[in-house]
Amino acid sequence: MGTYRQTVVDLDASAQEAVGWGSRGRDWLESEGFIRPVPWREGVVHLAGPRWRGAVDLVSWDWRARIEELEEEPGDEVRVVTGRTAFFAGQADPSSAICPHCRSVTADWPGAAIDTWYTTGAADLDCPACAQRTPLPAWEWTGDSFAFAHLGFEFDDWPPLHPQFTAAFAQALGHRIRVVTGKI
């Protein structure tokens, strides 16, 4: 079965900002009622809050969420991931990089640049179509299947997040986001 993971990735938070911006994002989610803190062992986890329905697209989800009285809530916690991370959609079709300048799709897998980015935190990728050299995190991916960033909010086994919710979340963060979705 696997886990259906949707990660709202903050594309702009730097390595230094990630922890602070992660708290800021979590505080917003909590104050809006989308998540709630629940004591767990020595710490706290964040599960769906009283207004979780406002974050998701109920129409495309299954019948359970449309029953208002039902206590049913999305399955798993919302986690804040910080640090240099290649956020990956999971078992999707093979994805290709899209040049942010000319929108050409590059068939070659940029393995070397990804390795370099993982090791050093910086890597550039040449576009074979327009010859522009662009930092790896600025590239887009078919199916939004990747994001190279330092901060992400993982929603595990939630219904599809609503575009209005993710837009409001981006506004609260004051950063660009990308939603990376897939089975892991």
Ligand SMILES: [Zn+2]
């Ligand atoms: Zn290009």
